[in-house]
Amino acid sequence: MPTGDAQETRRRLVEAAYSEFAAHGIAGARVDRVAATAGVNKALIYFHFGNKEGLFTAVFEQIVNQTLAEAPMDAADLPGYAGRLFDAGQAHPDALRLATWHRLERAADHAPLQAVLEANQSKIDAIAKAQAAGRVTTSYTPAEILALVLTIANMWTVMTPEMHLAGPTDSTTRRALVVTAVATLVNP
Amino acid sequence: MPTGDAQETRRRLVEAAYSEFAAHGIAGARVDRVAATAGVNKALIYFHFGNKEGLFTAVFEQIVNQTLAEAPMDAADLPGYAGRLFDAGQAHPDALRLATWHRLERAADHAPLQAVLEANQSKIDAIAKAQAAGRVTTSYTPAEILALVLTIANMWTVMTPEMHLAGPTDSTTRRALVVTAVATLVNP
Numbered sequence: 001m002p003t004g005d006a007q008e009t010r011r012r013l014v015e016a017a018y019s020e021f022a023a024h025g026i027a028g029a030r031v032d033r034v035a036a037t038a039g040v041n042k043a044l045i046y047f048h049f050g051n052k053e054g055l056f057t058a059v060f061e062q063i064v065n066q067t068l069a070e071a072p073m074d075a076a077d078l079p080g081y082a083g084r085l086f087d088a089g090q091a092h093p094d095a096l097r098l099a100t101w102h103r104l105e106r107a108a109d110h111a112p113l114q115a116v117l118e119a120n121q122s123k124i125d126a127i128a129k130a131q132a133a134g135r136v137t138t139s140y141t142p143a144e145i146l147a148l149v150l151t152i153a154n155m156w157t158v159m160t161p162e163m164h165l166a167g168p169t170d171s172t173t174r175r176a177l178v179v180t181a182v183a184t185l186v187n188p
Numbered sequence: 189m190p191t192g193d194a195q196e197t198r199r200r201l202v203e204a205a206y207s208e209f210a211a212h213g214i215a216g217a218r219v220d221r222v223a224a225t226a227g228v229n230k231a232l233i234y235f236h237f238g239n240k241e242g243l244f245t246a247v248f249e250q251i252v253n254q255t256l257a258e259a260p261m262d263a264a265d266l267p268g269y270a271g272r273l274f275d276a277g278q279a280h281p282d283a284l285r286l287a288t289w290h291r292l293e294r295a296a297d298h299a300p301l302q303a304v305l306e307a308n309q310s311k312i313d314a315i316a317k318a319q320a321a322g323r324v325t326t327s328y329t330p331a332e333i334l335a336l337v338l339t340i341a342n343m344w345t346v347m348t349p350e351m352h353l354a355g356p357t358d359s360t361t362r363r364a365l366v367v368t369a370v371a372t373l374v375n376p
Binding site: 024025028099100101102103104106110112113116117120140144146147148150151152154155158159160161162163165166168177180181185 | 309335349
């Protein structure tokens with residue numbers, strides 16, 4: 001394989017790692033498989049990312065950036081934002097699996113990810129402005145509103161398989177429920 | 189160890205398996221460790237539960253029964269029910285980790301658990317009755333209401349570690365948010 005293009009190597013490793021981590025989690029992921037799938041020498045994983053943890057962080061930061069690009073927040077229209085987050089979750093089910101592995105396997109003993117902290121803070125600031133402008137209820141703090149919106153937008157992805165069978169099963173009805181529930185909670 | 193008391197052996201195995209699965213998930217759990225922690229011969233795991241999957245099912249059904257006992261549903265007071273679910277989640281954080289492993293590792297290729305299906309259906313029936321009695325909004329179907337209540341009651345357990353830092357950090361404020369949000373959504 002061509003070793004000249006470091007950026008291309010990095011891109012292929014992150015792409016291969018995305019699937020590997022989504023399927024097996026962090027402890028279960030094998031860097032050998034990632035290297036083989038990417039068609040890259042395993043040593044390059046350590047060169048580019050330091051270790052398996054560093055590789056996971058690179059994958060996770062890509063997801064954060066992808067979600068920010070696909071579902072930009074409009075604090076004056078949080079129900080619409082929730083709908084876009086729902087759509088992004090439908091389009092990339094693996095992204096939410098990765099977020100869950102992040103929570104299950106890393107939350108206890110790892111530093112929070114800077115990219116996620118910054119993305120959250122800029123959303124919280126925007127919600128505070130929308131509250132000041134009378135566009136969003138002031139019954140909750142800006143952080144509470146963001147927590148409620150994220151929770152409801154992703155509600156179907158964290159549901160037990162058994163509730164999936166009981167609830168509405170088509171994505172149009174599920175999306176409508178997300179948008180309506182968020183509107184009920186956050187509209188002034 | 190005494191082998192006469194099969195029920196006691198079973199109880200010790202389920203207790204040991206609870207911690208093992210919570211920490212490592214299904215793929216990562218080792219029956220050898222479960223047997224050692226329980227002080228029981230590994231062969232008895234296969235005798236009582238068939239395989240590792242069967243052991244997980246036994247653990248999960250115990251959690252379902254424990255949650256039903258600690259947080260009984262009152263369809264006429266869903267905000268109160270959400271508060272009790274929040275309390276149960278605080279008291280047994282491992283239970284929600286196990287529910288997440290169940291979703292991540294089993295949803296794709298396993299039959300839904302009968303105990304969970306039945307628990308959900310009886311709740312949905314109770315919500316339908318409360319709607320008919322004018323105690324719960326009819327803006328959503330009974331299954332949608334149950335989905336919203338469960339989602340919000342457990343919202344802090346599925347949040348990213350980064351949102352945990354941004355949102356309210358004390359459990360009194362978190363519980364109040366859960367109860368208020370459910371009331372806003374489901375009261376008629």
